[in-house]
Amino acid sequence: MKKTINYLLGSIGIFSLLLVASCSEDDKSLPLIDGYNNSNEVAATNLKAHWTFDETNTEDISGTAPLVGDAGTFGTVGFEDGQIGKALKLTQGALVYPPIAALNTADALGNFTVSMWIKLRNNQGTAVEGYTILFGLFPETGGDFMWGNINMAAETSWFPGSGPLGDTLVLKGHFVIKNADGSINGQDNRPDPRGDPAAGVFERSGEWAHFVVRWNGSTHQLNVFGDATSIGAYNDRGTAGPLRMNVPCKPVFGNGATTAIGFESNPEQQAWSPMATASIDDVRVFNTALTDAEITALFNLGTAGR
Template sequence: MKISTLNIKRFAFGIAICSAIFSSCKKSDNPNNLPEVDPSAYQGKIDGYTSSDEIYPNNLKAYWSFDDTKNELKSASAPTQTANDAFVTGVKGKAIKLTAGYLYYAKQFDAFKTDALKSFTVSVWVQILNNGSKRTMLMTLARPNTFDGSLDFRLNTQANAATVTDKLGIGPRFSTVGGGSQDNLNATLNPKIGADVWTHLVLTYDSNSGTFKEWANGVDVGSYNNRGVGNNLFKAYEPGEFIIGGNYNVIPGKAVNTSVEYAAMTGTVDELRIYNTVLPDAHIKALYALGVAGK
């Protein structure tokens, strides 16, 4: 059979066209032309982070690492008065162990002034037991000569005996613009606790929506998150002070009334961080995962 040169050229052209069509229909491995990623850059990271210090660093306004210091590191503020405290091994480095103890900072932190603190996140690791008799004040933005602080991180350790390690009542409250009080409570979800069990607790407050959340070990456990706006919004009153492990009534010479509702804290505290924003849920979970990994 004779095949003309013209037919050969037509055949070759057809193959070229088909090849071009096939190539154009093939799915691209990188349709958006994204830059290549080196997998080794993510080795050893958790949720993209190598350390808790990398999470919202510009919004971290107060930080207690307790790595052989009781100072608040952002302002280099030392406590005015302490009782029954010791450094022990923590989640990350050292922690502060309180045995009916507290740390009292008799100063107004700039980060906690009215105009500086609207929305917030408080993140902290604790080892705690119930005691069946007294509440525990984990920390408070204290108001001099006033029983309730601007923000009280309360643990309802009075509600259960020390043998109960599957229930921890978390009952934070805050003072409002209108002079009242708002709170939350974990009515159904509870973290595991214990003298040697680290538990990650977080409070978040959104001043735009009035949403007040509490988290335990990366889970939103609050039952009454919506606290309202207007006169129900949080207010950091001035002047203010700061106490870890108690309120004024547990500090000799500072009692503001006769209430014995609280006892100075017996437990261990580590990695207390206060941000001036609401951390997104994923970042709260990342703080928990990083802490578990000692990062």
């Protein structure tokens, strides 16, 4: 029986490798997009973490799965058709991972870019109204609920899910530098669709949208991109330098660092920020500030399902 099972597992493994190879070859038979066959070729040497969510929650490069059972999975967590293959689907849900080595040193992401595809709706006036945290790297013992080292989110409570402004997404990027003296320097950027004049209006609520946050410590620019267009209203972050993180830290999808998901030194779940109801796909963490052209390539390749 063991031999039969081993032969079966071996056959499945070979089939999986052949399938991946076949997909790669299929991409190469198609016309190049911005000089690339697929998204995996963009800044490949700087890619430190990648979640495909193709029927698996395991991070692809390190092979790190969420914490086991109730320690890692909260609310309703599943999959649906995504922008590239399958996608993570959260319904008031969250995933928590153990620290991933490539993201778990203080200077691992001095300059960084986080790219993802998202689908979510505004929730003003609903039973789950609130701020939606999509992804973050949260210190195990930080005491801070929302910011973390890096945090990507949306101000979903600003607008209703339908009506004249219902399709306006307010995407937001945060990060926190831990200074040598123990103090912190927090930075954030977002569009300002309620400003006068409005800035960075991005109308993609309820649809797949490409969301990127990029930090360059040399130029002090924090950019938020929606579908490859810079939409942030507050890009210049003064004298803030390279990100220095508070570690060890855990990747989290769908929530801030609360006691509800195992961060014991942090606040309880906040009513104004419930666990996420959103879909997330093809999450990539780079240890460099990608160029505008590389971000555009990720958008165009993803739009083509590559």
